[in-house]
Amino acid sequence: MTVMSYRQAINETLRAEMHRDDRVFLIGEEIGVFEGSYKITAGLLAEFGERRVRDTPISEEGFTGAAIGAAMLGLRPVVELMTINFSLLALDQIVNHAAKIHGMFGGQRSVPMVIRTPGGGGQQLGATHSQNVELYYAFVPGLKVVAPSNPADAKALLLAAIRDDDPVLFLENLALYNTKGDVPDDDVPAEIGRAAVTRAGSDITVIGYSRMASLGLAVAEELAAREGIDAEVLDLRSLRPLDRETIVRSVRKTHAAVVLEDDWLTYGIGAEIAATISDGAFDQLDAPVRRVAMAEVPLPYAKSLESAALPSAGDVETAIRQTLAAVGRLR
Amino acid sequence: MSAPPGLLGHYRQMLLIRRFEERAARAYTEAKIGGYCHLNLGEEATVVGLMSALDPSDYVFTNYREHGYAIARGIDPSRVMAELYGRSDGVSKGWGGSMHLFDAQARLLGGYGIVGGQLPLATGAALAIAYRGGPEIVMCHLGDGTTNIGAFHESLNLAALWKLPIVFAVVNNQLGMGTTVEMSSAEPELHKRAAAYRMYGERVDGNDVVAVQESAVRAVAMAREGRPVLLEAVSGRLRGHSVVDPAAYRTKEEVAELRAADPVLALGDQLRLSAEDLEQLEQSVAAEVGAAIAFADASAAPDVKTLFDYNYATPVPNDLNRLPGQPLFAVAGA
Numbered sequence: 039m040t041v042m043s044y045r046q047a048i049n050e051t052l053r054a055e056m057h058r059d060d061r062v063f064l065i066g067e068e069i070g071v072f073e074g075s076y077k078i079t080a081g082l083l084a085e086f087g088e089r090r091v092r093d094t095p096i097s098e099e100g101f102t103g104a105a106i107g108a109a110m111l112g113l114r115p116v117v118e119l120m121t122i123n124f125s126l127l128a129l130d131q132i133v134n135h136a137a138k139i140h141g142m143f144g145g146q147r148s149v150p151m152v153i154r155t156p157g158g159g160g161q162q163l164g165a166t167h168s169q170n171v172e173l174y175y176a177f178v179p180g181l182k183v184v185a186p187s188n189p190a191d192a193k194a195l196l197l198a199a200i201r202d203d204d205p206v207l208f209l210e211n212l213a214l215y216n217t218k219g220d221v222p223d224d225d226v227p228a229e230i231g232r233a234a235v236t237r238a239g240s241d242i243t244v245i246g247y248s249r250m251a252s253l254g255l256a257v258a259e260e261l262a263a264r265e266g267i268d269a270e271v272l273d274l275r276s277l278r279p280l281d282r283e284t285i286v287r288s289v290r291k292t293h294a295a296v297v298l299e300d301d302w303l304t305y306g307i308g309a310e311i312a313a314t315i316s317d318g319a320f321d322q323l324d325a326p327v328r329r330v331a332m333a334e335v336p337l338p339y340a341k342s343l344e345s346a347a348l349p350s351a352g353d354v355e356t357a358i359r360q361t362l363a364a365v366g367r368l369r
Numbered sequence: 370m371s372a373p374p375g376l377l378g379h380y381r382q383m384l385l386i387r388r389f390e391e392r393a394a395r396a397y398t399e400a401k402i403g404g405y406c407h408l409n410l411g412e413e414a415t416v417v418g419l420m421s422a423l424d425p426s427d428y429v430f431t432n433y434r435e436h437g438y439a440i441a442r443g444i445d446p447s448r449v450m451a452e453l454y455g456r457s458d459g460v461s462k463g464w465g466g467s468m469h470l471f472d473a474q475a476r477l478l479g480g481y482g483i484v485g486g487q488l489p490l491a492t493g494a495a496l497a498i499a500y501r502g503g504p505e506i507v508m509c510h511l512g513d514g515t516t517n518i519g520a521f522h523e524s525l526n527l528a529a530l531w532k533l534p535i536v537f538a539v540v541n542n543q544l545g546m547g548t549t550v551e552m553s554s555a556e557p558e559l560h561k562r563a564a565a566y567r568m569y570g571e572r573v574d575g576n577d578v579v580a581v582q583e584s585a586v587r588a589v590a591m592a593r594e595g596r597p598v599l600l601e602a603v604s605g606r607l608r609g610h611s612v613v614d615p616a617a618y619r620t621k622e623e624v625a626e627l628r629a630a631d632p633v634l635a636l637g638d639q640l641r642l643s644a645e646d647l648e649q650l651e652q653s654v655a656a657e658v659g660a661a662i663a664f665a666d667a668s669a670a671p672d673v674k675t676l677f678d679y680n681y682a683t684p685v686p687n688d689l690n691r692l693p694g695q696p697l698f699a700v701a702g703a
């Protein structure tokens with residue numbers, strides 16, 4: 039085990055995979071000379087050269103599509119999209135091409151590529167730079183979408199994504215880049231499509247991914263220490279495929295659930311999870327499934343407004359307490 | 370026969386594409402073919418001329434008007450027709466249809482229905498070739514209307530910047546669906562757009578198979594040296610945008626002009642084949658098209674059991690393989 043940041047875990051995993059496999063190369067805006075807008079690719083151009091670390095013009099559709107084409111010929115590109123907001127410029131290539139090529143042509147070619155991109159608000163970047171639109175990709179068969187909430191998962195899921203033969207959207211989070219944690223030294227890829235129980239408990243199930251999984255865990259630990267509330271926390275880790283079994287198994291045990299998401303509530307990922315719980319644990323629920331999500335506005339710049347619009351620890355705690363109160367389980 | 374053997378081969382291929390497309394149009398009206406169906410009728414000289422410049426190891430990315438390219442690539446017309454019929458023996462196993470032909474073996478890497486979608490992909494394939502230092506090139510076909518989509522600009526810029534082995538071949542049939550080149554392109558001489566990327570650009574008469582071949586050979590040679598090319602072949606399409614389009618937007622005079630410039634008839638005249646030779650050619654082509662129809666008709670529809678076979682190349686847990694009426698979880702008492 040080594041303690042490192044989320045940023046460092048991604049950087050070192052990229053480096054190790056590039057050493058392991060010459061087919062792996064990086065492509066994106068400002069990833070070489072500038073070393074990445076968030077310095078995720080720091081040192082890699084110096085170490086591997088321009089062939090392996092390819093700076094691109096500001097052409098999201100063009101270079102994302104080029105990575106897909108290169109993957110069709112057997113390379114394993116890792117694309118960096120500066121933030122997930124800019125992925126919308128590449129939507130056609132990701133949704134109409136990366137996601138379709140394997141199935142639409144009868145399985146003749148696959149698209150072994152990774153699209154790394156950070157989402158997340160809270161940085162006072164305003165409405166166009168603070169979105170979480172992973173839902174758009176999690177909606178699409180043919181794609182895989184993973185979302186690590188901690189440095190260890192960042193490594194394990196990135197290893198899995200790079201070695202996977204399908205297009206994988208690897209969702210990073212601006213608010214997590216500097217968070218630290220233990221990271222195993224050996225290379226053990228995660229299994230894409232499996233959630234993790236990050237805290238076992240019996241009173242209520244708290245479900246999240248990325249920043250909201252780590253926030254949910256922190257709040258649960260706090261409530262346990264302070265009030266003896268025993269929440270079970272699930273980190274989805276993979277949004278497509280979604281590990282419905284683990285969600286339902288947990289809720290059938292705790293009989294209550296709070297779903298945390300950093301996107302908008304209406305049609306959001308939480309809606310899918312709530313529907314899943316309804317399908318698989320309706321008869322076991324003691325209270326309605328509660329969703330904690332962003333306010334339905336383009337995220338404002340002013341700190342007062344931005345903070346109010348984003349789900350906070352306090353919002354999570356309130357939702358947990360109210361749900362437990364409703365079922366008479368608040369000690 | 371007095372014609373040069375290469376040219377006669379071209380003529381036969383053009384005739385095969387002509388008769389294949391005419392037969393596909395009929396099969397469409399018989400409801401054997403569904404969806405959209407865009408034909409290469411009138412573009413045969415361009416199709417055959419361009420494809421004749423490629424090595425078998427080269428890669429082809431094209432659009433939804435691509436039956437002719439598949440045939441010119443040497444793919445069995447029977448497997449192309451079976452794909453139009455949506456059958457399991459189709460080149461894309463019935464998953465693609467007319468717009469999405471694909472044959473990994475023949476290195477025809479699609480068939481794309483989104484206008485311009487193939488351009489970044491083809492550019493990336495060329496990048497992969499350069500990355501490995503391979504001798505192959507990529508030929509990427511696009512229509513005249515497609516030069517106005519953003520992906521065109523991004524792809525040509527990337528290709529030129531990175532010195533990729535690729536030929537962008539604009540098949541200028543002078544129309545989008547009903548929109549003329551002049552209505553949609555501020556610079557209607559499309560090959561001139563190459564200048565914006567310091568790329569070599571050239572225009573050729575797309576009705577002249579020999580001229581197209583010569584230009585394509587030149588372009589391919591440049592691409593092999595890492596100099597991407599924008600090649601524009603000007604022809605016309607003899608029918609509507611797709612099988613169902615009566616092309617009411619065209620005047621009688623325009624139609625007469627198109628017919629007068631018909632590349633298949635023109636080459637037939639130029640070859641001065643005897644009536645018997647011509648008849649023999651027609652018969653052998655008719656037999657091939659007839660066999661394609663028979664093959665497609667006999668091929669089985671894809672088994673519903675295979676519906677989830679191509680979800681992912683790397684299987685993962687919790688993939689949801691459910692039919693529309695099935696519940697997510699077992700229903701108690703059901």
Ligand SMILES: Cc1ncc(C[n+]2csc(CCOP(=O)(O)OP(=O)(O)O)c2C)c(N)n1
Nearest residue numbers: 434482483484512513514515542544545546
């Ligand atoms: C992105 C996108 N927009 C619109 C369409 C509908 N569409 C299909 S073909 C076509 C015209 C394309 O014209 P051109 O590039 O000249 O090719 P041609 O069909 O003449 O071969 C249009 C508008 C589409 N398939 N994709």
Ligand SMILES: [Mg+2]
Nearest residue numbers: 512513544545
């Ligand atoms: Mg056209």
